[in-house]
Every structure is written in structure tokens, then in C-alpha cells.
Amino acid sequence: MKTLKELEEIRQKTLDRVNQRKDRTTTRIVVGMATCGIAAGARPVLLAVMEEVEKLGLTDVTVAQTGCIGLCKMEPIVEVFKPGEEKVTYVKMDADKARRIVAEHIRDGKVVDEYTMHVVQGKILNDYKAEKE
């Protein structure tokens, strides 16, 4: 069984990273975690983001959570802030979509268009097909 002593093993790694991070600009991935987000399934999304960031070994990424973004029917919502780039809002997320965003957008720098929020004739949609038509 795991004991807290094992933490000592990842201690050095952690200290190295903390020092590294000081002089870097980081990408922020923010998950909406108000009642609306939680009920819609934000927690598995948050976990998937964390696990994928760890799996891909991305070090200059901060995962964070926020309250109600104000668009409850589109929850779970994930916002990506890359330094020097416009904010990207992903809506109606699930764990699989979240993992894809970490790999394709965060690591490879390619925004996953079909999950982003779209505004069509003043109405907010996330139907990528409808927008193309």
C-alpha cells in the first residue's frame, strides 16, 4: 500500500520543476466547476486533463478550476489560455474530448475546432456541422 514516505521519491522531481517554471510562461487549462459544471460531468473532464498532461509529460502547463462561466447549458466547459494567443473555449466536454484537446491543442498547437463554441446568427451553438453548412 502507498504511504506518504513514497512522496519523498517524487520530491526532487518536483523541486526541479518548480525552479524551471519560474522563468517560463505557462499555458493554462481551466475547467468550470460550479454546480452546473459538476452536475454535467466536469470532474471526469478535469481528471482526464490532469492525467493526460502527466502522461504526455507536459511541464509548462497549469491545470486550474473556476466557478460558473455563465453558460451552464454548455457545460462541461474547458478554457485554454496560451500565452500570446486568444482564449479558446471548448464546450460540452467529456473525458475523451478533453484528452484529445491536451494532445492536439496543448502539445501540438492545433485547436480542435469541432469542440469549440460557435456563434451562428447570434445564437450560441457548438454544432460544428451547422456552422459549415
Add this chain to the structure above:
Amino acid sequence: MREISLHIMDIIENSITANATFIEVKIKENILDNLLIMKIKDNGKGIDSETLKNIKDPFVTSRTTRKVGLGLSLFEATCLRCNGYLDIKSELGVGTEVTAVMEYNNIDRPPLGKMEETIISALLNPGVDLVYEHYYNEKSFLLDTREVKKILGTEEINTPDILIWIKDYIKENLKEISGGAF
């Protein structure tokens, strides 16, 4: 909510929004007395007595995005459905304590769910210390993030590698105290 741990997460989010820096989460699975007791206590800014009177009303909320706040109302509904109650005590400048009680074997009681995920979600917030105590009958498990920070030699434990380790640590220990019920 499908799991009680999601309600608990919601209440912890309230604490964080109230600028809490220290949160205590206590779960008691008291099967012999047929009780599930949950306490979430914080040192946040507290709630004034006027607001506290109507706090469980879904149309009372401190959020600014809309006039409906369902967190406490939903949690209370689940408690009442399971022959229990939800109680909230608060003092301005001191903090807030939410107690939720349910009948353990009530057929309407949702599963407790993934407590480990709830705890690490809360730990993503920098500047929050958390003590998590979980009892299963007479056996118990305790996690104190101040201890984790001391071992790691850093205040910064809100990174994926550490949080995922903590998640597995909690999960294994809950399994241990409950004899595999998790």
C-alpha cells in the same frame, strides 16, 4: 448528482469561493448505526445571519451570473430523500460548517462515489490546505495536505503528478479501511 462525492465537491467549491484557506472534510460511514454523516468545515468569510436563514432556498445565491443557486438545495434534497437532514452553521469572519446526514441503507441514497477525485479537485486550488478524514465503522484514514507539503518541501502541490499520486493514495487507503467496499 449521481454521487454524493459530487455534492461534497460542490460544497468545497463554495468554501473556496468564500476565500477559505483551510477546509476540513469528514466522512463517517457508520454502518452499525445505519448512518452516513458528512461534515465540511471551512475558515472562509462566513455567511451573514440574514442570508443564512434562507440559504437553502434555490433562489438565494451569491453568484452574479444568475439568480439561481442549486448547490445546497440539491444536497439537502438528497438528504431529505434519505430520511436525513442538512444543517449549515456559519459566522461572519470565522467560517462555515455544513453537516449532511443520511440513512446509510436507504434505497434512495446515491453511492458515495469517487471521494479521491473530489479531494484532488479541491487541491488544484493553490493556497488551500485540507484535512480529509474518513471513517468506516471504527477504522479510519486521514490525509493532511500540510503534511504532504512538508514532505515535498514545497507549497506547490497542485501539479498533475502529485495530485494523481494523492488520488491513488486515497483510493488505496479507502479500500483498506472499508475492506474492499470501495
